[in-house]
Amino acid sequence: MNITESELFRSEDLGVLKTFHLKRFWDKTMKKRAGIIPQDAFIEEWTTDTKLLNILGVGLEQTIIYLYNEAPDFSAFEKWILQLNNGILPEERINAFNATFSTENASESSTKIDQILSDADIQFWEQNGYVILRNAVSKEDCDAVITALTELLSIDLNNPATWYNEHPDRQGIMIQLFQHPAIEKNRNSARIRAAYEQLWNRTDLWVSTDRVGFNPPENENWKFPGPYLHWDVSLELPIPFGLQGLLYLSDTQANQGAFSLVPGFQNRIEDWINSLPAGTDPRKENLYELGVAPIAANAGDFIIWHQALPHGSSRNTSHLPRMVQYINYSPIDAEVKTNWK
Structure with a gap:
């Protein structure tokens, strides 16, 4: 069965954690687990997927193992992320990550780069x-x-x-x-x-x-x-x-x-x-x-x-x-x- 873009949650669809792309990542992974879409589907989103998990403080392999073994609903997935982080998520990093989905915030930082390497x-x-x-x-x-x-x-x-x-x-x-x-x-x-x-x-x-x-x-x-x-x-x-x-x-x-x-x-x-x-x-x-x-x-x-x-x-x-x-x-x-x- 082929899943089209419109049949997945959008990156802008939010849950309790108010983090862009999280619901879409969960949706893709559950459909891969069920064999509804191939394992390499939406591979072009790989970098976004990994950055998402990084800012939420969870490891890629750690997350995939949990999702494949437990098959949680989205609410349980969000609770699992919170539990691993002792109930506290980095709001500043989440806001910065969410901002990358806006073309108005897509410009690269111009902060001065320290020359720490000789x-x-x-x-x-x-x-x-x-x-x-x-x-x-x-x-x-x-x-x-x-x-x-x-x-x-x-x-x-x-x-x-x-x-x-x-x-x-x-x-x-x-x-x-x-x-x-x-x-x-x-x-x-x-x-x-x-x-x-x-x-x-x-x-x-x-x-x-x-x-x-x-x-x-x-x-x-x-x-x-x-x-x-x-x-x-x-x-x-x-x-x-x-x-x-x-x-x-x-x-x-x-x-x-x-x-x-x-x-x-x-x-x-x-x-x-x-x-x-x-x-x-x-x-x-x-x-x-x-x-x-x-x-x-x-x-x-x-x-x-x-x-x-x-x-x-x-x-x-x-x-x-x-x-x-x-x-x-x-x-x-x-x-x-x-x-x-």
């Missing part, structure tokens, strides 16, 4: 496609997230036997912890935001609602499950400008399950893809042969990378776990290729 940082960025913002977050603020993470998983960092505890919020090395005051504080780090603004060369950016990660050392019973080198973007050329980032919550050595990437690949990805034999799936190639580098850094250091870089975590062969928080900023009109390749 000339050397920018030169390194242009060559390598990533940059490390040192001391982006205090150790105290990193430790607060570590405490939230370990309490959730019932982990004692002084007792390695607890590092492998089973928990429903544990998905490999990804931990489904999205809402916590310490996590939110780091998301709103002024230094991290400033670095993103400088690289995007604009200030009208929206922060993501993302999770945390815990990558313990390998042992006889637990082996690194990935993610191995991959892309989180369509490989349809040309690949648009886009960024991703993570915060090291603890000092991390190269062999400690460090975040890894292929430096400089943003400058050669088009030539590489075009050189592959016809019909080759780039994602199934041995990306490690491209020249992977693990990134060692300290607690509070923030890594930003170009989305064209193959990236992933790595095997932890040290004696300490790797702990991170994922944070990203992007504009609401960021280009997203709708044809996934």
Whole structure:
């Protein structure tokens, strides 16, 4: 069955939370769940969908799992969002998001952009496609997230036997912890935001609602499950400008399950893809042969990378776990290729 535009709620149809696009997002997801529309229907609204959830402080995967498992009516969905946010939503961010649906408010912010990254940082960025913002977050603020993470998983960092505890919020090395005051504080780090603004060369950016990660050392019973080198973007050329980032919550050595990437690949990805034999799936190639580098850094250091870089975590062969928080900023009109390749 084909659903036309007129058969869905409009973005302007509001519920109790008075947030544009929320009722439409719920409507689309419920119809996809029921098989009434295909999973890739209205893919052109993907950026708006993700920004919507970000400003409401709920994770994308977290939300999809809830909607597919519970199939709530719209009222229950709004109550779930409120509950996750302890009954308080960021009115200022909601108003700003709603304003993006008005052509009168569509102009880009002209606020002065701070040059937090040095000339050397920018030169390194242009060559390598990533940059490390040192001391982006205090150790105290990193430790607060570590405490939230370990309490959730019932982990004692002084007792390695607890590092492998089973928990429903544990998905490999990804931990489904999205809402916590310490996590939110780091998301709103002024230094991290400033670095993103400088690289995007604009200030009208929206922060993501993302999770945390815990990558313990390998042992006889637990082996690194990935993610191995991959892309989180369509490989349809040309690949648009886009960024991703993570915060090291603890000092991390190269062999400690460090975040890894292929430096400089943003400058050669088009030539590489075009050189592959016809019909080759780039994602199934041995990306490690491209020249992977693990990134060692300290607690509070923030890594930003170009989305064209193959990236992933790595095997932890040290004696300490790797702990991170994922944070990203992007504009609401960021280009997203709708044809996934």
